[in-house]
Amino acid sequence: MDILHWFTLPLQHEFMVKAVLVSMVVGVVCAVLSCYMTLKGWALMGDAVSHAVLPGVVIAYILNIPFAIGAFVFGVSSVIAIGYIKEKTRIREDTVIGLVFTGFFALGLVLISKTPSNIDLTHILFGNVLGISDQDIIQTLIISAITFVTIAILRKDLLLFCFDPTHARSIGLNTGMLYYTLLSLLSLTAVAGLQTVGIILVVAMLVTPGATAYLLSDRFDYMMLLAIASGVLSSVLGTYISFYLDAATGGCIVVLQTLFFVAAMIFAPKHGLLVRMRQKQAAA
């Protein structure tokens, strides 16, 4: 089977057209945000927030309002809770994060099990891009647009905030606003990612493309482009592979992303293991 055929054949199904489209958009948006997550060192925070949105999603479902609103409220409150507990007790931050997000997540599970509805837990946990509804597509597109425009405007301010918050503050940037902006985008994007790979794996979408690109470039602009490239490629290819293998879509996407990362780790032109080994040999 030739390659073109491999790509076009599944597109005869309407659900595959939708799935590929959504994967592509989510791949781009998560990749863009992942650059900031990687540089800010927020992987754990990303994991926490993406899990903590669960009760918000369920409550939004019950109230029949967009998931994004519920996710936003609970994502941000989980971080406020983390900050509050850290400040008021002697418990270390990583412990507090672990404690808060599992608490939120568990609350979500209880709510789902007690909600008389056809809300499907596995779809939320593991994603269901092959069966995505039109309503969810629209929601994903809106979230993506908001995230994309916000980052397009605040791109440099957010970068400075990640790099040197003290300087950012000293020249009059509102670092509190930037902190909560990044956090809100994280909560929103978690909902978008939820559609494709599910709540459990969404942190991979928010970390891996950025980490891969970070190994490949020393300039932020290139890093962003490389992250987008690897994010889109893995999302779209992963969707196709899951179609052909009849395997879990989220799993396929994230496995691909991880493979990309491993490849970058070994073969990266400047920071790769091979180059480092050769440099060591040359030095010896």
Place this chain on the structure above:
Amino acid sequence: MTTSESICIEVENVTVAYHNKVALHGANLQLRTGSIYGLVGMNGSGKSTLFKAIMGFVKPVTGRVLIKGLPIHKVQKSSLVAYVPQAEEVDWNFPVSVWDVVMMGRYGYMNVLRIPRLKDKRVVRESLERVQMSEFRDRQIGELSGGQKKRAFLARALAQQATVLLLDEPFTGVDIKTEKTMIDLLLDLKQQGHTILISTHDLASVTTFCDQVILINRTILAYGDTSEVFTEDNLSQTFGGAISDLSLNKSQLARSPKEAL
């Protein structure tokens, strides 16, 4: 000498506390325009708290800080105060070039999208020239030597065109050549009417180029002309020990208790 115009920074009875622990108590300072102040004290003596108060990052329990007669929150938007961080505070693997870092000094002057105009580019170029870093402008910051790293951040402060410069331990891990370049530059900036505050452990550097000195230990112990204030008595008060111990055992100084942190 102390006409009101020549006073750049006024710290009036400033007390700062974190979690009900007092880090700085009743600090009073009047810092003159066109002077270099060496801020001398142990770890945890309140040096960084004083810096934070001057940058408006902490809200004093009592008192206030005025810069050019204006309260801090009015000053912040105008990029008047520049901070040059310690090397350990910076993530040197961050994917930015020297040029990018210096350009960050200009953000306060740009529009929302932070698109540099011709003037911004010119100022950045000039700032790099002044610290002799033009040839390294496209280097990723991790690829610089210790001294070059310092100069890159000093260039950012220059690009910011601030009148108050706060430098945190600027001479640790710096080669002699860079130290000389930086001192020449700081003296130059002083001539042009900048107020420069340098926090340091290095007592030798204070006497060589700081015309003023501030001794701090949870409060301002003394400040003024280096020749008058930099005495054995005052120093032993600052470091809580005899000055002879001090000069002999500088390494012990670095290990002194970090009470206020």
